[in-house]
Amino acid sequence: MSVRLVRWVCTAAVAGVLLAPGPADAVPEPGGEKSVAELLTDLQALYQEAEEATETYNATEEELKERRKEAEALAKKLATARGSLHSSRVAAGRLAREQYQGRSEISPYVRLLLARDPEHALDQGRVILRAAKKQEATVDRLVGDEKKADGLATEARAALDRQMGLAERQKKDRDAVQKRLKDVEELLASLTADQLAELARLEDAGMAKAQRSFMASGALSSVGRSPSRVGDAALSYAVRQIGKPYVWGAEGPKAFDCSGLTSQAWAHAGQVIPRTSQEQWATLPRVPLSELRPGDLVVYFPKATHVAMYLGDGMVVQAPRPGARVKVSPIAANPLLGAVRPDPGAGPMTGYRAPELPAGALDGGDTGYAAAGAPGDE
Known part of the structure; x- marks a missing residue:
């Protein structure tokens, strides 16, 4: 029997009610250690920890x-500075040889001061002065080029150190994600068929109840809104990705994680937004849920570790969790934090028509984990 993948209960309040252990819902593990409701709570916690680790990994990436770009730019500047320094050293060496051989304009200057023709001496003096200034400039340029090259070399070494430190941190972040996902896999693999069926029943009931409660609360406006033209393009891109797998750290074109989907959708529409859900929440303008329009980003969980794109009519397009695929889900599929709008200054388009959804856009679990094992590096 294949493992039926777990979906999150939608809001903390609903989860607290649905997951409370009780005789009707409790199917104990062998030995009576934990009820299925408690197991579901454990799985939810592991999934959330995995997504937090994923967003940390994405931020480090x-x-x-950026640090790689910085290091590359410094390397180019350093190469240019060293080329200029080489030229300055060549010029300075030439100057030194001329002075040693008596061919510079400095020694004749003394003789010209003793010349019988003062006017001729004055004219020649001007020429000599210009030559002396040129020599002084050569020396000054050499000194300046040496200082610049030394400074850039120091910056380049520091940039390389920062890059190496981040690469090491990235490895730790990657390991943290894989550890969390491995824990999920092991927990799912330990469950019996009855426990899996009960988990599915609990999550289905929890999601349906949370969505009904949210829609009945009036938090969303009953008046449909049109997106901006850029928002429409972003949403259309997201819809075209339906059916592609969730892979942590992925941003297309074959797979996505949650913020990889939203950031790439807006980038393909011509507007660059931050890569991670946490940065999207922290930097993009907030918009009340009552004013949501298609293309807006809906952010979930207290730490802003999950994000989806609003489709309209209380539904979102999202890359849910490992083991699932990009799909259309109820807006209350996860605990809502709020919403942001990447293009707050853009007015709604006229003649908007919602994108046509592919067959099976609502099929499949909203969260889950493939039984094959933890994903590799992406």
Whole structure:
């Protein structure tokens, strides 16, 4: 029997009610150690820890990309500075040889001061002065180039050290994700068929109840809104990715994680937004849920570790969790934190038509984990 993948209970309040152990819902493990409701709570915690670790990994990856660019730019500047320094040293060496051989303009200057023709001496003096200034500039340029090259070399070494430190941190972040996902895999593998069926029943009931409660609360406006033209393009891109697998750290084109999908959707629409859900929440303008329009980003969990794109009518497009695929889900599929709008200054488009959804857009679990094992590096 294949493992039926676990979906999150939607809100903390609903989860607290649905997951409370009780005689009707409790199917104890062998030995009576934990009820299925408690196992579901454990799985939810592991999934959330995995997604937090994934977003930390993504943030480190983005910072590492910036440090690589910095190191490359410094390397180019250093190469240019060393080329200029070489030229200055050649010029300075030529100057030294001329002075040693008596061919510089400094020694004749003394003779010209003793010349019988003062006017001729004055004209020649101007020429000599210009030559002396040129020699002085050569020396000054050499000194300046040496200082610049030394400074850039120091910066380049520091940038390389920062890059190496981030690469090491990235490895630790990657290991943390894989450890959390391995824990999920082991827990799922330990469950019996009855426990898995009960888990599925609990999550289905929890999600349906949370969505009904949210929609009945009036938090969403009953008036449909149109996206901006850029928001429409971003949403259309997200819809075209439906069916592609969730892979942590992935940002397309064959697989996505949650913020990889949203950031790439807006990038393909022509607007760059931060890579991670936490940065999207921290930097993009907030918008009340009552004013949501298609293309807005809906952010979940207290630490902003999950994000989806609003489709309209209380539904979102999202890359749910490892083991699942990009799909359409109820907006209350996870505990809501709030929403942000990448293009707050853009007005709604006219003549908006919602993108046509592919067959099976709502099929499949909203969270899950493939039984084959922890994913490799992406």
